[in-house]
Structure formats: structure tokens, C-alpha cells
Amino acid sequence: MQVRLPFRRTRATLLTGALLLPLLATGAGCAATTPPTDRSAATPEHPALAPQAAPAPARPLHAAVGQAAAEEQSGTRLAAQRHTGELQAAEAARQAAEAARQAAEAARRALETARHWGLATAPLAAPAKPAERPELTPQPGVSVRSGLPLVYRVPTDRQVVFLTVDDGAVKDTEFSRMAQELGVPFTAFVSGYLARGGYDYFRALQEQGVRVNNHTVNHKDLRRLDEAHQRREICDQQDELEQELGTRPVLFRPPYGEFTDATLRAAASCGITAVAIWNEEAFPDRIEYRYADQRLHPGDIILTHFLGPAQWHGATMADMLRRVIRTATDQGFALARLDDYLGRD
Ligand SMILES: [Zn+2]
Structure with missing residues (x-):
């Protein structure tokens, strides 16, 4: 039990990868989680395995996953920023077009009102x-x-x-x-x-x-x-x-x-x-x-x-x-x- 434990941990870690990492990190109730007492007992008898008994093996993988996630996040952020920029530009263009439409409509109405009152042009505002x-x-x-x-x-x-x-x-x-x-x-x-x-x-x-x-x-x-x-x-x-x-x-x-x-x-x-x-x-x-x-x-x-x-x-x-x-x-x-x-x- 004590010998297989690190293997089980490693295998479990490798097999489940990132899926399991969050669960390990949070210490959620899981069969693969090793109680601290088991680890301390294993160290003297199996020194070679001892480092693996510690949570260390998870770290490089965790870091790699983290880096990948960070890169992905960074890429996603850039894409999101580009997307946001495009959306903002499109919204600004839409607002400008709407303002121009409203101004043209107001001018049309003003001219209509002026003509109703016998004027060829609207008064200057x-x-x-x-x-x-x-x-x-x-x-x-x-x-x-x-x-x-x-x-x-x-x-x-x-x-x-x-x-x-x-x-x-x-x-x-x-x-x-x-x-x-x-x-x-x-x-x-x-x-x-x-x-x-x-x-x-x-x-x-x-x-x-x-x-x-x-x-x-x-x-x-x-x-x-x-x-x-x-x-x-x-x-x-x-x-x-x-x-x-x-x-x-x-x-x-x-x-x-x-x-x-x-x-x-x-x-x-x-x-x-x-x-x-x-x-x-x-x-x-x-x-x-x-x-x-x-x-x-x-x-x-x-x-x-x-x-x-x-x-x-x-x-x-x-x-x-x-x-x-x-x-x-x-x-x-x-x-x-x-x-x-x-x-x-
Ligand atoms: Zn007077």
C-alpha cells in the first residue's frame, strides 16, 4: 500500500492530468489524495520514491499546464481585445451614422416647418x-x-x-x-x-x-x-x-x-x-x-x-x-x- 501509493498518485496524476489537478489543489475528497501520515512513513524505507511521494511531481505538469493555460489565456485576451476593439469601432460607426441620420431628419423637419410658415429656409439655430x-x-x-x-x-x-x-x-x-x-x-x-x-x-x-x-x-x-x-x-x-x-x-x-x-x-x-x-x-x-x-x-x-x-x-x-x-x-x-x-x- 505504502509502496504503490506514489505510483498510484503519479498514474492518477498523469491519467487525469489537468482534470484532476484542480481537485487535488483544492484537497477535495478523493481516493488519490494521500494523507500526510502515509507520506512521512514511506520516506525512510523508499528514499528513491520519497521525492515522488511529495506533491512535487505534480508541479512541472502543473506549471506546464499553467503556462499553456496562460498562453492560451494571453492569446484569448489578445483575440478578445481585438474583438472588443472591432466591436467598439463598429459601435462608434453605428452611433455616428445614427447621429447623421437624426441630424438629417431634424433638418428635414425644420425645413418642412419653415415651409409650412411661408419661409424658404429654416431659421438659423x-x-x-x-x-x-x-x-x-x-x-x-x-x-x-x-x-x-x-x-x-x-x-x-x-x-x-x-x-x-x-x-x-x-x-x-x-x-x-x-x-x-x-x-x-x-x-x-x-x-x-x-x-x-x-x-x-x-x-x-x-x-x-x-x-x-x-x-x-x-x-x-x-x-x-x-x-x-x-x-x-x-x-x-x-x-x-x-x-x-x-x-x-x-x-x-x-x-x-x-x-x-x-x-x-x-x-x-x-x-x-x-x-x-x-x-x-x-x-x-x-x-x-x-x-x-x-x-x-x-x-x-x-x-x-x-x-x-x-x-x-x-x-x-x-x-x-x-x-x-x-x-x-x-x-x-x-x-x-x-x-x-x-x-x-
Ligand atoms: Zn411700448
Whole structure:
């Protein structure tokens, strides 16, 4: 028993090879496993066999198997890496093709929408809102009076202009739907006496991302009013807009673009942080420029009004918006959201 034991171990090892090795290594219950007491008893009587009695014979084989396994593993790993690389390249190509397909589809839809609204091309898409709003220190397009910046042109190098719509007399849902479908942003400056009774329209505008800002309660020429009266015109409209729309404006536009230092002090006293003026005015049939070169400039603010056929000889706000979009697109400008640059989110 003691003599045959190593042979049995060797034979068993050779015969079963790698299959058995894991079992031996783990010491699982097996007939070939030699109890340590047997091995120590065998050594003195059969020295030649003694080394074989130890687990040593398994080692070279184990090493060989291990090396083969390692090589196989290494080869498999390389193949797997190649395979993974190929898969990643194929996935990247698939994603690029999908992105191109989606972009083409979006462009097709944009063109379809533009044609639906009577435009030959889709408006240029505005870049993402700037990470930080421009600082409104004195510079071309911006002056500061009584602590409040007056913005005639937004400081930006981007090819963007801003559409602003004033007063609030005509509440044209075709216009708001057109702007929304075309993805064209605008900002409203509303007078209370015109908006009252129709704030639902402005609430809907706000829901589509349009900020409704302050244009006084009664649309008076503020230069003719004393400071206390001006404060009522401006600050009461702040309260009214906050009450009706849930948001207190930070942008103000004086009626007719006319103001005094008292106007600016009054506006600053009730939450206004900037006064937005303009450099172009849009009508359904034309754009009026304040520049000699009769062109748009980066950061320009365009004024128009909530008006309709009665004031525009039968033309509508949709006609006015078409005029603005065509003009901006022809000159390489996108319409951007004024509030992203001057106001609040
Ligand atoms: Zn006005």
C-alpha cells in the first residue's frame, strides 16, 4: 500500500492530468489524495520514491499546464481585445451614422416647418446660452446711468440678435405658435393696462419659455412724470406681473424709449437690473435700422409690437416674424433669447 501509493498518485496524476489537478489543489475528497501520515512513513524505507511521494511531481505538469493555460489565456485576451476593439469601432460607426441620420431628419423637419410658415429656409439655430451673462459695464452698446445699465446692443461676438415684442394690445396665438414651432425665441415687454384681462395669453407665452418683462402700468411718457409717479408706473407693474405670472421681472423698457435719471432710480428700487433699448424696429413689410449701414450687428436688440391687421394694414404678427427671420437669416444671424444674456432663466 505504502509502496504503490506514489505510483498510484503519479498514474492518477498523469491519467487525469489537468482534470484532476484542480481537485487535488483544492484537497477535495478523493481516493488519490494521500494523507500526510502515509507520506512521512514511506520516506525512510523508499528514499528513491520519497521525492515522488511529495506533491512535487505534480508541479512541472502543473506549471506546464499553467503556462499553456496562460498562453492560451494571453492569446484569448489578445483575440478578445481585438474583438472588443472591432466591436467598439463598429459601435462608434453605428452611433455616428445614427447621429447623421437624426441630424438629417431634424433638418428635414425644420425645413418642412419653415415651409409650412411661408419661409424658404429654416431659421438659423441659436448657439447654446452663454455659460455666463456678459458683464454690463460701459462699452459700445452699453451705458450705465444712476447705477443701471442701459443696453442698446448686447455685448457678444456671436452672430445673434434678439427680438423683443412690446405693449400687449393684440394677443395673437398664431404668432406665438409660429415662434414656438420654428424654435424662435423672443422676449415680451408688457404694459398692465393692455395685458389686463388677457394675462392667460402671457402665461402661455411664459410656459413656452418667453419672459414677460416690465413696460409700465399705463405706457406714459415717463419724462413728464415726477419720480413718485414714475415709481408707481414701474413698481406697480412689477407687482402686477409677479402676481399674474409668478415671476418678478428684472428687465425694463420705458415707453417710447424715453426716460430720466429718476426713471432709472425708480426701476432699480423695485428689482430691475437692466434697461433694454433697441437698434432696429420690425414691421411686417420692413426693418428700420438706427445704423447708417442698414444692417444687423452681433447683439442687436430688435423692437416690434403685439399688433395686428388693424394697425398693420391687414398684415399680421406672423408676417412681421417672417420679415424678421428672413432678414436675420439672410445676414447670417440666429435669433437668441435676450433673457439668456441679460435677464433671468
Ligand atoms: Zn411700448
